[in-house]
Each structure stands twice: as C-alpha cells, then as structure tokens.
Amino acid sequence: MIQFEGETAKKSLKVMRTLKNAGHDAYIVGGAVRDLILGLPVSDFDLASSAHPNEVMKLFEKVIPTGVQHGTVTVIFEGEPFEVTTFRSEDNYNDFRHPSEITFLNRIDEDLARRDFTMNSMAIGENGEVVDPFGGREDLKRGVIRTVGDPDERFSEDPLRMLRALRFLSVFSFRFEEETLEAIKKSAPLLSHIAVERMTVEFNKLLAGPAVVKALKLIVDTGVYAFLPGLADRKAYLEKGMDVSILESKEERLAWLANDHDDPTTFLKGWRHSNDVLKKVNKILSTIEKVKIEGWNRETVYFAIPYEKESERVLACVQNRVPTYENIDQIALDLPITSSNELAVTGEDLLLWTGQKPGPWVGETLERIEQGVLKEEIKNEKTSIKRWLEYWQTQ
Ligand code: ATP
Ligand code: MG
DSSP: OOOSSSSSHHHHHHHHHHHHHHTTTTTTTTTTHHHHHHHHOOSEEEEEEOOOOHHHHHSSSOOOOOOOOTTTTEEETTTTTEEEEEOOEEETTTTSSOOOOEEEEEEEHHHTTTSSBBBSSOOEEEEEETOOOOOOOHHHTOOOOOOOOOOHHOOOOOOOHHHHHHHHHHHTOOOOHHHHHHHHHHGGGGGSSSSHHHHHHHHHHHSSSSSHHHEEEEEETTGGGGGTTTTOHHHHHHHHOOOGGGGSSHHHHHHHHTTTTOHHHHHHHHHHHHHHHHHHHHHHHHHHHHHHHHHHHHHHHHHHTHHHHHHHHHHHHHSSSSSOHHHHHHHHHOSSSSGGHHHOOOOHHHHHOOOOOOSSHHHHHHHHHHHHHTSSSSSSSHHHHHHHHHHHOOO
C-alpha cells in the first residue's frame, strides 16, 4: 500500500477521486509510481483515466488541452498541474516517432502494456493499491531495467527507448536485464531515425546521473555512441574511463565531452543546446586551455570567474587527477577586483578627463586599466588611475 504524503500527492488523489466520483476509472501512473516505491521525491504526478479528454475537461474548472489528440489534458488543480491521459494503446509506429494510430481503452492494464519498462508500467489506485502486471516492483527491488514485452519489438517501435534505458541506468545505478541489453546492441542503429531534441532530453538526464561512468561504458559497448550527435568518432575518448562522476553539473559533463572536439560549439549545437549552455561550456573550455599552459594564477583565476571550480573539475577529470581548490581559493581571495564592473573608473570618466570623442579607444583603455589593476601596477582608485593614464599618455 502506498501512502499519499505531501501536498501535491494529496492533490493528485483529489483529482483521481473527482474522476472516480464521475464514474470513470483513474490511477497515478508512470514515473511517479516508480519514484514513490523507491522512496524518492516525485517530480510530476501523472494520471491515467478511462475518461476521454472532453469528459476530463468538463469535470475541472481549469484545464489546458495539451495534447487532446493523444488523449492528454493538463488539469490545474489548486494551483498545480496534473497531466491526465486517457487509457490508450499505440499502434503502427511507421515513422519511428509517433504512433500512427491511437486507440482509447477502458482498462488500466492495457494502458500499462504500451509503456516502456516494467518499472514505469505500474499504477496506484485511490486506496494506495499498486497495479503491477509486469513485475515492476520485483525489478525495482533487484535494480533491473527490463522492457515490457519483447525488447526487439519495443525498441523498433520507438528507438528512443534505448536511450531512455541508458538514462534510467545512469540515474538509478541499475543494470540491464540480459535480453534488453542484447536488443539494444542489435537495434542501436535505429536511433538514427530519432529527432535530436528527443535524444537531448534523455542524454542530459543520463549525463546528470550518479552512474554516468557505467552508462557511458555501456553506450560504447552497445554501439549506441555511433548514432549520437558528434560522438560517432569519439569511441577512444569515451573508452578512456575518465572519472566523470567528479563533475558536478550537466555543463561540466558537456564540457568534458566537448573538450575532445576541435570545434566544441558545433558539437554542442549538434545537440541543440541553448546559447546559455554554449556560453558556459565555452568559458570552461577556454579557461582550461589557458590553465593547461600557465597553471592557476591571478590571470587565469580572474578569467575563469565565476566558473573557477567548474573549470578545475573538468581539467582534473581530463588529466585523471583529483581536483584541488585551495590554491584557486587563495588566489581568488587576493584578487583586487573580480570583474571589470568593480573598476573605480568608467568610460564616462575617460571621456571627461580627455575631452576626446567616444570610440574604440575607450574600451581598449578600460581593458588596459583592468590589466594594470589586476597585476597591481595601479591601485583601483580614481586618482591613481588618472595619474597612471597621464603618465602612460606621455610615453
Ligand atoms: P521522469 O521522472 O524523468 O519524468 P518518467 O518515467 O516520468 O521519468 P517521462 O518521460 O515523464 O518519464 O514519461 C512518463 C511515463 O510515460 C513513463 O514512466 C512511461 O510509463 C511512459 N513513457 C514515456 N516515454 C515512453 C516511450 N518512449 N515509450 C513508452 N512509454 C513511455
Ligand atoms: Mg515524468
């Protein structure tokens, strides 16, 4: 029996009861069931119901028709969203993406059969009872990832499931059931039919998992790497077995991967990463290039801010050593400024002092001042900077 503890869980129960009181069947399904059984925090409470989307929409005040043709509506209940999806089956996956036919069903067990892995194919009813037709609880207990039904069939219906399997392995530190593993080896090439955006969602979660090293090893062993953007010719790098688990964020792990590419930006764009991610990763990578040559010093620490620790971890991972922060922290503490915003003068000051017209010289001069302050050739005060500039102009 599962307890509905916490506010969101209790609200999901109320959504379930509203559906049931109107004569429909309803359950909590998917990842929420798995996470509740594992005793982990639940990110989304998704529901499955015999009610059709139009019937769900009639029962709740606030409803967003998120994907009515697939049977999904989002109910906003007491300020929180809950996806309610009509029991359904999926047939004829002829484009490797969307099932060409969806049939709405009346029974939860038929709906559970279309789901990917046994641990994701369970449901919880209003009294906390678990519906588990494929042995999901047993597999969870043993830490096994197993497809529902024939793995060859399930992976050819939707090849993304192979990457999902690897993602769950990384996140839960689980292992593959033998037939599931063999099927991934066989079906890996089908991943070339999958839209990059769908792969990125799973790969990001995989990279953030605690068993990422094991997952990357399996990506190589199963041959999946050959069908992932920018990784087809990176077998040797992936096989080095570097301890990626010392890296603490998705961006650090991406930087570690991108570090093996002459053109990291193209690699990252191949995965459709956002400009924010690109900026952060590129900063880490250009920092480690400098540090490889000069070591950590005033300039390199200043350049790295605010990603000193991130950069040190990526560098340590590449160099197969343990990251150390004492030196970096001490240097950072002694820096006269941590960014150009802290300079005691602005472009306005320069214009005022010189009476010259604005132009590229303003930025160039500010940069020279920044370097002077950083190297402690000048104090970061208006009068010292002004005197230093006057001296410098007469040279
Ligand atoms: P997370 O906690 O990361 O959201 P999740 O298991 O909830 O994990 P979702 O992508 O949110 O993953 O999917 C919700 C549920 O839908 C899954 O638990 C599974 O039952 C089903 N599902 C999702 N993707 C697939 C797929 N490609 N094939 C079959 N079933 C799927
Ligand atoms: Mg989910």
